[in-house]
Amino acid sequence: MATIAESHFPFLPATFFPHSLLALPILFLLLSLFLIRNRRPTLHLPPGPKPWPILGNLLHVGSMPHVAFARLSQAHGPLISLRLGTQTVVIGSSPESASEILKTHDHDLSGRSVPHVSFARDPELNRDSIAWSTHCTDHWRSLRSMVRAELFTSKAIEQQSDLREKHAREMARFLNRRRGQEMLAAVSDTTSASMEWALAELLKNPDTMTAARREFDGKFPECHVIKESDLADLPYLCACVKETLRLHPPAPLLLPRRAAKDCHVMGYTVPQGAHVFVNVWAIGRDPRYWEDASSFKPERFMVGDVDFKGSHFEFLPFGSGRRICSGLPMAVREIQLAVATLVHGFDWSLPEGTAAGDLEMEERYGVTLKKLNPLVLFPTPRV
Numbered sequence: 001m002a003t004i005a006e007s008h009f010p011f012l013p014a015t016f017f018p019h020s021l022l023a024l025p026i027l028f029l030l031l032s033l034f035l036i037r038n039r040r041p042t043l044h045l046p047p048g049p050k051p052w053p054i055l056g057n058l059l060h061v062g063s064m065p066h067v068a069f070a071r072l073s074q075a076h077g078p079l080i081s082l083r084l085g086t087q088t089v090v091i092g093s094s095p096e097s098a099s100e101i102l103k104t105h106d107h108d109l110s111g112r113s114v115p116h117v118s119f120a121r122d123p124e125l126n127r128d129s130i131a132w133s134t135h136c137t138d139h140w141r142s143l144r145s146m147v148r149a150e151l152f153t154s155k156a157i158e159q160q161s162d163l164r165e166k167h168a169r170e171m172a173r174f175l176n177r178r179r180g181q182e183m184l185a186a187v188s189d190t191t192s193a194s195m196e197w198a199l200a201e202l203l204k205n206p207d208t209m210t211a212a213r214r215e216f217d218g219k220f221p222e223c224h225v226i227k228e229s230d231l232a233d234l235p236y237l238c239a240c241v242k243e244t245l246r247l248h249p250p251a252p253l254l255l256p257r258r259a260a261k262d263c264h265v266m267g268y269t270v271p272q273g274a275h276v277f278v279n280v281w282a283i284g285r286d287p288r289y290w291e292d293a294s295s296f297k298p299e300r301f302m303v304g305d306v307d308f309k310g311s312h313f314e315f316l317p318f319g320s321g322r323r324i325c326s327g328l329p330m331a332v333r334e335i336q337l338a339v340a341t342l343v344h345g346f347d348w349s350l351p352e353g354t355a356a357g358d359l360e361m362e363e364r365y366g367v368t369l370k371k372l373n374p375l376v377l378f379p380t381p382r383v
């Protein structure tokens with residue numbers, strides 16, 4: 001004999017009903033929990049798109065969160081909030097909101113939320129990680145001080161320059177051996193992603209490559225091996241690196257931060273436990289702060305004093321505040337030296353049939369923001 005359910009829903013298989021009936025109380029419980037969690041009417045959260053039950057705004061995010069958040073912030077304002085499952089996520093997308101998050105409320109918003117995919121969720125591995133320390137504990141503070149005092153003092157950075165120059169020479173030797181052969185960039189880390197973007201932009205914008213070359217040729221003979229001490233004489237090259245990091249910050253949303261307690265930002269509440277992001281990718285491309293924002297124009301950094309150190313909130317590739325990138329001094333030198341070596345030492349050509357202007361710049365969001373299609377080039381030594 002057919003059950004009531006089967007007679008009312010003949011299109012569903014009979015095996016569906018016992019399980020679905022069992023699932024009903026669980027679904028009811030989940031819905032109640034969801035509604036209870038959402039019942040904090042006193043919270044004045046930043047605006048954002050209306051969340052769906054259970055899923056929240058998950059469908060608004062997609063595979064390129066930095067782009068999706070930028071679009072949402074155009075509709076809802078410089079500080080927005082989303083619900084992802086049971087989590088509240090707050091995103092700042094203007095220099096003002098970045099300054100509020102990373103400077104004014106730095107103390108309360110400097111927890112770190114550790115992504116589910118990260119190995120650092122293992123407490124054993126996490127214990128001595130500066131980046132994934134969930135709170136700004138004494139241990140985190142002493143690790144950071146140790147790094148600052150031992151590894152990245154000006155003296156230590158100078159002393160390590162031999163090693164970085166040796167790596168740059170090895171890279172040049174390797175490319176010399178591969179003259180005329182196809183080179184495919186398959187990058188994973190922040191530094192090599194930046195090198196790939198820099199080279200792609202310089203090739204796509206030949207005037208900038210010519211200007212960088214002219215700067216070298218005016219100061220050094222072609223056979224000169226670039227040293228870190230030469231970088232001070234290469235302001236245009238250094239501006240190219242800044243411009244690359246403006247358009248292609250390897251960490252477009254910085255690393256995820258977490259609110260240690262309820263916090264009032266720009267008239268809204270950022271509730272304790274909320275995940276907090278700053279969309280430095282969107283800020284770096286915002287035409288309100290950058291003229292001709294989507295074009296690669298290193299000249300913009302030749303005037304003024306905008307630097308990497310986290311006090312110019314329209315340009316934050318390394319973050320700002322107490323959790324600013326600890327590797328900043330070394331990373332900057334490394335990228336500048338590598339790009340200088342690649343530009344000064346080699347002519348680069350694209351595969352036949354690819355015009356420089358057509359070089360695509362599509363992104364892939366992941367551990368770092370890298371080119372969707374790796375750059376394919378043919379090096380020819382200049383000397």
Ligand code: HEM
Nearest residue numbers: 130131190251254255317318319320323324325326327331
């Ligand atoms: C292009 C190169 C790099 C970029 C763009 C970059 C960017 C960043 C960003 C955006 C953050 C998060 C800052 C924040 O939350 O405000 C960060 C954190 C960090 N970076 Fe880098 N980084 C780079 C290279 C490096 C290198 C080479 C090292 C190590 C030698 C390093 C070590 C760290 C550490 C330890 C943290 C965590 C700091 C903390 O949570 O207290 N980074 N980096």
